[in-house]
Amino acid sequence: MSDIDAGREKKKLMSAKKMRDIMTTYYIEAKSAEQNGKKVAWITSGGPVEPLIAMDVIPVYPENHGAMIGASKMGGEFCEKAETLGYSIDLCSYARADIGCSIVGGGPVGGLPRPDMLICCNNICGTVMKWYEIQARYYDVPLFIFDTPFCHAGYHDEVKTYVRRQIDEYILFLEGLCGKSFDLDRMEEVGRLSVEAQKLWQAVLDTARNRPSPMTCFDAFFFLALIVTLRGTQVTVDFYRELLAEMEERAAAGIGAVPRERYRLLWDNLPIWYRIKWLSDAFASHDASLVADTYTSAWCGQLKYMDENNFLDSMAEGYTRIYLNIGVDEMIAIILEMIDRYDVDGFVMHSNRSCKPYSLGQYDIQRAVQRERGLPSMIIESHMVDDRSFSESQAETRIDAFMEVIKERKK
Numbered sequence: 495m496s497d498i499d500a501g502r503e504k505k506k507l508m509s510a511k512k513m514r515d516i517m518t519t520y521y522i523e524a525k526s527a528e529q530n531g532k533k534v535a536w537i538t539s540g541g542p543v544e545p546l547i548a549m550d551v552i553p554v555y556p557e558n559h560g561a562m563i564g565a566s567k568m569g570g571e572f573c574e575k576a577e578t579l580g581y582s583i584d585l586c587s588y589a590r591a592d593i594g595c596s597i598v599g600g601g602p603v604g605g606l607p608r609p610d611m612l613i614c615c616n617n618i619c620g621t622v623m624k625w626y627e628i629q630a631r632y633y634d635v636p637l638f639i640f641d642t643p644f645c646h647a648g649y650h651d652e653v654k655t656y657v658r659r660q661i662d663e664y665i666l667f668l669e670g671l672c673g674k675s676f677d678l679d680r681m682e683e684v685g686r687l688s689v690e691a692q693k694l695w696q697a698v699l700d701t702a703r704n705r706p707s708p709m710t711c712f713d714a715f716f717f718l719a720l721i722v723t724l725r726g727t728q729v730t731v732d733f734y735r736e737l738l739a740e741m742e743e744r745a746a747a748g749i750g751a752v753p754r755e756r757y758r759l760l761w762d763n764l765p766i767w768y769r770i771k772w773l774s775d776a777f778a779s780h781d782a783s784l785v786a787d788t789y790t791s792a793w794c795g796q797l798k799y800m801d802e803n804n805f806l807d808s809m810a811e812g813y814t815r816i817y818l819n820i821g822v823d824e825m826i827a828i829i830l831e832m833i834d835r836y837d838v839d840g841f842v843m844h845s846n847r848s849c850k851p852y853s854l855g856q857y858d859i860q861r862a863v864q865r866e867r868g869l870p871s872m873i874i875e876s877h878m879v880d881d882r883s884f885s886e887s888q889a890e891t892r893i894d895a896f897m898e899v900i901k902e903r904k905k
């Protein structure tokens with residue numbers, strides 16, 4: 495190893511193993527749910543999971559599974575299977591991978607456990623509505639649709655009343671399927687744990703304000719799994735408390751995720767799951783650290799609307815005003831705030847053909863970032879799970895050119 499490589503060697507994060515162990519236990523429990531008399535609900539990534547936890551239903555996330563399929567470089571195979579069934583190549587690659595895997599079986603965890611019910615919240619996109627309808631027919635199980643109107647400009651009383659009413663319907667749906675009453679005291683405890691976990695996740699992400707940053711967005715993509723899948727549980731709170739301690743320790747010791755961090759960047763959109771390491775290495779070779787991203791911060795961005803002492807009422811607003819359910823102007827305000835908060839030198843946008851709601855406004859956002867902060871930006875194109883869509887040589891050329899601009903500005 496050369497001196498340069500040695501200087502750039504990345505120190506391993508101790509929490510990574512613990513996180514893998516927790517996720518393994520979680521999937522084993524989900525897969526043995528039927529033997530243990532438990533029910534399984536498939537739920538969308540932005541869906542209100544806390545009532546499921548309060549009812550002892552195991553939540554399973556096809557999108558988290560899609561991420562694992564992508565990271566295992568199996569996305570192309572499953573997406574292709576869905577395409578042979580007539581699904582368009584332009585469809586979200588999470589949906590294509592999930593539909594393909596349901597039929598073929600296998601995958602990184604041997605497929606998902608059969609659902610007893612599906613919970614679809616359309617706060618992330620419209621794709622999930624059709625996707626979950628298809629899966630409800632395929633598995634012949636009930637589907638609950640939690641409808642969150644798009645917030646073009648703020649939040650209104652009519653929306654608040656409409657969404658709040660659906661929480662009651664959601665509870666009735668769960669009571670009917672689980673054959674037991676909803677326990678409001680248990681819900682209160684789950685809500686408190688959910689808010690606590692989100693605060694800890696925000697604190698973990700904020701350790702990236704240190705120079706050098708102890709973590710990159712590529713680490714955040716990995717450590718995100720628990721705040722997505724098991725919000726509202728003690729194990730999640732305990733894990734993020736430990737992760738925060740590890741990050742703070744690294745920051746205090748001056749250990750950077752990119753050891754010679756000279757440039758700090760902000761990532762926009764979902765990860766390109768099958769090229770995480772490649773992208774991490776490509777930017778690190780320029781001493782650039784992607785210190786923050788708009789994706790993982792979405793699982794704590796609603797804290798300002800959440801009230802742990804009135805969780806059920808406040809979650810109506812929290813789940814409606816999530817990042818993908820707001821207008822571009824509000825997105826721009828969030829991104830500008832992140833640029834200042836993490837003190838970044840440039841903006842890397844993943845134009846993700848899978849995810850239209852995330853990608854459609856990006857050119858407006860790019861112009862606003864240039865106008866308001868004068869920051870250079872670059873765009874990488876792909877589908878986040880379908881590895882047939884990515885060109886390493888094109889991405890490498892763009893990263894090199896972009897980093898030249900960043901370096902020139904910092905001279």
Ligand code: SF4
Binds near residue numbers: 619621848851
């Ligand atoms: S279109 Fe976007 S938000 Fe919708 S499921 Fe796919 S990746 Fe998620």
